[in-house]
Amino acid sequence: MLKIQDVTFLKNSKNLLAFSGGADSTSLFFLLLQNDIPFDIAIIDYALRAQSKEEVSYAQELALEHEKNCYVFTSESIEKNFEATARAVRYDFFEELIFEHGYNNLLTAHHLGDRLEWLLMQLSKGAGCAELNSMKRITKREGYDIIRPLLHVEKSELIAYLEAKEKKWFEDETNQDMSIKRNEFRHLYAAPLLKKYKDGILKSFEYIDNDTDELIENTEVLQVQELYYFKRTKNLKSDIYHIDKTLKQLGVMISSHTRDELKESDDTVVSRRYAVCRTDEYVFIAPYLLDVSMDKGFKERCRVLKIPSKLRPYLFLNQKVFDTIVAL
Known part of the structure; x- marks a missing residue:
């Protein structure tokens, strides 16, 4: 069998x-x-x-x-x-x-x-x-x-x-x-x-x-604490596939509406729990936090580095993760 x-x-x-x-x-x-x-x-x-x-x-x-x-x-x-x-x-x-x-x-x-x-x-x-x-x-x-x-x-x-x-x-x-x-x-x-x-x-x-197997381009999803990230593929469908797979590991099932949002927007919040952000080279998935008071110096550094705004509250509270993104 x-x-x-x-x-x-x-x-x-x-x-x-x-x-x-x-x-x-x-x-x-x-x-x-x-x-x-x-x-x-x-x-x-x-x-x-x-x-x-x-x-x-x-x-x-x-x-x-x-x-x-x-x-x-x-x-x-x-x-x-x-x-x-x-x-x-x-x-x-x-x-x-x-x-x-x-x-x-x-x-x-x-x-x-x-x-x-x-x-x-x-x-x-x-x-x-x-x-x-x-x-x-x-x-x-x-x-x-x-x-x-x-x-x-x-x-x-x-x-x-x-x-x-x-x-x-x-x-x-x-x-x-x-x-x-x-x-x-x-x-x-x-x-x-x-x-x-x-x-x-x-x-x-x-x-x-x-x-x-021919449609989906493989990529390695890496993790630092509660941040998941991977290099963007040449195919948006492949990126969304890896986002979906990662969120499933976290107990979140994305809806067809959210899937459509991911196609149109580089910054999306899924189930009010996770921020999904795409830059020119990477896709990031991290806890979405509100009501985090960030100092001006941190905000300016994020602006210069072009770090997506929805990631910043989590990064402000997690220096090791922030250092990882800076290194990228």
């Missing part, structure tokens, strides 16, 4: 599996074992469901049985914007583990249905080619890669695999809640399409991957 190139690559890496106890991540757990791929697991308890305690216990039991490290994080209550906030909590925890323990890859169990569901959701709200295909087999992050080795596999295949091996997994009851948009897209659109047109959809994603 895993592709040969993934097995070969992962065998020579230190891997952390994002585990939930559901059919997807449980299948990936046993597929990694079956292929002698080294890995440890990490699980988040959002403390929303009584079943979540059982899922954590199951993760710990599997880890103990198969001599894996199991890292557990219990989240504080999330009151607003659950999906985006939970994603930020999740990746903050994973990244802390990755950098503390030296993992090369974060493995997630996203499958073909997830990928189609994501494409349809982006398509319905307005998105370009890069955004439609932002769930890819490999996503490069600073210091590690996110690898999704099941993107070519349908969920029914994963369940059949677990049933054949008589392995336990949990079904999250919220997956049936049709008031959640991703569930609506999964049950009403993605699942029926896959049932009828799976082979064509797989082939289309293969073509889209090849085309996207």
Whole structure:
């Protein structure tokens, strides 16, 4: 079920599996074992469901049985914007583990249905080619890669695999809640399409991957404290793609309206939280701060250096970051 190139690559890496106890991540757990791929697991308890305690216990039991490290994080209550906030909590925890323990890859169990569901959701709200295909087999992050080795596999295949091996997994009851948009897209659109047109959809994603690689110019996104920056590419679409990817890491999803703003303006505020500023050579993303009293000398230096005004309050409070921009 895993592709040969993934097995070969992962065998020579230190891997952390994002585990939930559901059919997807449980299948990936046993597929990694079956292929002698080294890995440890990490699980988040959002403390929303009584079943979540059982899922954590199951993760710990599997880890103990198969001599894996199991890292557990219990989240504080999330009151607003659950999906985006939970994603930020999740990746903050994973990244802390990755950098503390030296993992090369974060493995997630996203499958073909997830990928189609994501494409349809982006398509319905307005998105370009890069955004439609932002769930890819490999996503490069600073210091590690996110690898999704099941993107070519349908969920029914994963369940059949677990049933054949008589392995336990949990079904999250919220997956049936049709008031959640991703569930609506999964049950009403993605699942029926896959049932009828799976082979064509797989082939289309293969073509889209090849085309996207040609459309998007890669660039390295660097970070100093809470400032992210990269050299402008020759292609505005590529710049917006890297802005979008960086903001997603920060738990912010940009709207089609914001995407249009980024095309027209060199200085934009996203979700009232982040300033996105483009200069002749660089793109900067930093916390957007108000009510910061800056002295005249600092303001004049920023004016001479042509530092965008929306970045200045954050830079005034963070000398190391300011020195980095001056050096650029």
